[in-house]
Amino acid sequence: MTDGLLCGWRIRSDIALPELLDWQGDDRIPDLVVRLGEVDERLPEGREISPLLQIDGTGAGLLQVPMVGRFLVRPSGGITIAPQPEASEAEIRLFLLGSVLGMVCHQRALLPLHASSVAIDGGAVAFCGPSGMGKSTLALRFAQHGHSVVSDDICVIETCEPPRVRPCFPRLKLWRDTMEDAALSPEGLERNRRGQEKFHFRAPHAGVREPLPLRAIFLLRRAGSGEGEGIQRLAAPLDIMAALEAETFRLQVGHALGRAETLFQARALIANDVPVYRLTRRADAQPDRWLDAIAATIRG
Amino acid sequence: MALSSSSEIVRRPHPLEAAIGDTRVLLDVEQGLYFGLNGIATSIWQRLEQPVRVSDLCCSLKAEYEGEAARIEAEVLAFLALLDARKLIEIRA
Amino acid sequence: MSGLTLIASYPKSGNTWLRAFLASHLRDGRPIDLNADLSEVPNLTSRSLQDCHAGLEHSDLSRQEVALLRPLTSRRIAREQPGFYKTHDSNLVPPGAREPAIPPDAIDRVVCIVRDPRDVAVSAAAHFGWSLDDSVDRMADTAFCIGHSPRRLNANVEQWISSWSAHVESWLDAGGVQLLMLRYEDLLADPLESFTQLCRFLDLDDTRHAVSRSLEESRFSALAGQEARGGFRERSRTSTAPFFRAGKAGEWRTALPAVLAERVVGTHSRVMARVGYG
Structure with missing residues (x-):
């Protein structure tokens, strides 16, 4: 099996990762190595960070998903998975390329935002917001208009100047209703979880290989009663900092790994360099209605 | 500890700090609270890096900013009281 | 107070009224904004709250995993964000x-609200957009759960409800917790007395003046008026009526066909008798 490309890393894996682009870089030793093997139920001297996750003093993490398996994630990049016998490969990849990827980002002092992102005019535009607010839906609609999907759940930000997004993979997790609204059929697609009407859709355009400058962040929110729709730039530094903190993927994991300061500085760098907008929509807003306005906002 | 012109002021250890535009942003990780400082507040905050007596702080501010000594002292004390309430400084003696 | 203070009920039994009352009462009797201030008594099963404390997205979990995870998350919320839910x-x-x-x-403690299941059947039918027949059937279904919508994301995580009888008894017989049972009908018949009892149980201001003021701010007509003007975000998307619809007791006598009313009694008679619905 050929190695894959994930956020700039060379990844070698015992299980197939069809979402990823092939590694075409140098012949370095793989940055991440995924193996199937035994994983103990407890991490010796591990501290419980959340109900299903422990982290120990060396920065290793153990994620346990009852019907999927155990994932041991070492800071060296070694990842061991002990799957439950009934787990499907899609289910294993869901957590490997989700929670585990988030942990790897924190181990490596990157800033993972809970965001979908797409490429617009050679830069990445990120959409953040609570579940159900339409992050993946917006990314899908941009993809249908010819834009590459840079990331789905996790937008991995490298804090250089200007901040850059390391592309994940062009796969979107979409509910049946969202797909049908976009005139797509979920027929033949892998399910997010067995029996769930949520599917793994691979965007049609070639994924992105190289990091892209982060052009803008949109915080998606729902209009309250009597409130109008619109795009508004956040101006107050404290508002931007608090919003970026709230949108950090697995913030508690980052803190447990001693990244509070790095994450804070990363937020400050973004606050200085990247415009952050609040995009307020009504619950019944048509997804396509905002594409032009978003593009126009970015182009200023 | 009561705050007066003879008090010595020390920053409490380690709020995280960064400049965003003209604003100095502080984060107290333990309390999870952000603070934004602008203009003269930033300048006072910077002078608290080493322990300093309130009267000395006021003198140095007076040398840099035009202003009446009594007014500067009143404003400095008010600002320090704010920092103290948010547990960003410690007041000694 | 430590841990979770629950306002627990079968759906459509008066929970939102109590929340509205508490939203005003906890803020010294101030007027409430229906779409903002009910957050004084947030929904424990809100997806964002659960995701935040579980450290992952419930939309990536199977129903059994959610069921395994929820008690762990409840303990975490009790520790880190105790209060009313x-x-x-x-x-x-x-x-x-x-x-x-x-x-x-x-x-920490539980306020359990119960309502005549025949009225619940009428109210639930309008709320969920069910026929009265379906409503009565679901209330008898010991496998009934909510917060699960197969085709799209639900704003809540899954909640195991069971039948009306099993639900009510599960709280009435809860061991090891302080519990106050309130009947919706009693709240309506003598609000001052019942809400005073509620305040006393929750260690809140139970003076006549304070309780009346908060009752005034959360009266049915005020809530229904706000919903008519600005909508209510917690209204079900399949609903066929306003959330604040009737706010009455005994509506079933005219709204529920006799055969269905008898079916409700047939299924739930033992527990109905236990909580005083003859």
Whole structure:
């Protein structure tokens, strides 16, 4: 099996990762190595960070998903998975390329935002917001208009100047209703979880290989009663900092790994360099209605 | 500890700090609270890096900013009281 | 107060009224904004709250995993964000789980609201957009759960409700927790007395003046008026009527066909008698 490309890393894996682009870089030793093997139920001297996750003093993490398996994630990049016998490969990849990827980002002092992102005019535009607010839906609609999907759940930000997004993979997790609204059929697609009407859709355009400058962040929110729709730039530094903190993927994991300061500085760098907008929509807003306005906002 | 012109002021250890535009942003990780400082507040905050007596702080501010000594002292004390309430400084003696 | 203080009920039994009252009462009797201030008594099963404390997205979990995870998350919320919460969870152990979603050690105290199941059937039909027939059937269904919508994301995580009888008894017989049972009908018949009892149980201001003021701010006509003007975000998307619809007791006598009323009694007579519905 050929190695894959994930956020700039060379990844070698015992299980197939069809979402990823092939590694075409140098012949370095793989940055991440995924193996199937035994994983103990407890991490010796591990501290419980959340109900299903422990982290120990060396920065290793153990994620346990009852019907999927155990994932041991070492800071060296070694990842061991002990799957439950009934787990499907899609289910294993869901957590490997989700929670585990988030942990790897924190181990490596990157800033993972809970965001979908797409490429617009050679830069990445990120959409953040609570579940159900339409992050993946917006990314899908941009993809249908010819834009590459840079990331789905996790937008991995490298804090250089200007901040850059390391592309994940062009796969979107979409509910049946969202797909049908976009005139797509979920027929033949892998399910997010067995029996769930949520599917793994691979965007049609070639994924992105190289990091892209982060052009803008949109915080998606729902209009309250009597409130109008619109795009508004956040101006107050404290508002931007608090919003970026709230949108950090697995913030508690980052803190447990001693990244509070790095994450804070990363937020400050973004606050200085990247415009952050609040995009307020009504619950019944048509997804396509905002594409032009978003593009126009970015182009200023 | 009561705050007066003879008090010595020390920053409490380690709020995280960064400049965003003209604003100095502080984060107290333990309390999870952000603070934004602008203009003269930033300048006072910077002078608290080493322990300093309130009267000395006021003198140095007076040398840099035009202003009446009594007014500067009143404003400095008010600002320090704010920092103290948010547990960003410690007041000694 | 430590741990979770629950306003627990089967759906459509008066929970939102109590929340509205508390929203005003906890803020010294101030007027409430229906779409903002009910957050004084947030929904424990809100997806964002659960995701935040579980450290992952419930939309990536199977139903059995959610059932296994919920008690762990409840304990975490009890520790890190104790306070008042609304819930429709039963106090039963869902299939595949080892304990109820909100285990006793996470609970500080419980206010359990019950309402005549015949009125619940009428109200639930309008709320969920069901026929009266379906409504009566679901209330008898010991496998009934909410917060699960297969085709799209639900704003709540899954809650194991069970049948009306099993739900009510699961709270009435909850061991090891302080419990106050209130009947919706009593709240309507003598609000001052019942809400005073509520305040006393919750260690809140129970003076006549304070209780009346908060009652005034949360009266049915005020809530219904706000919904008519600005909508209500917690209204079900399949609903066929306003959320604040009737706010009455005994509506079933005219709204529920006799055969369905008898079916409700047939199924739930023992528990109905236990809580005084003849």
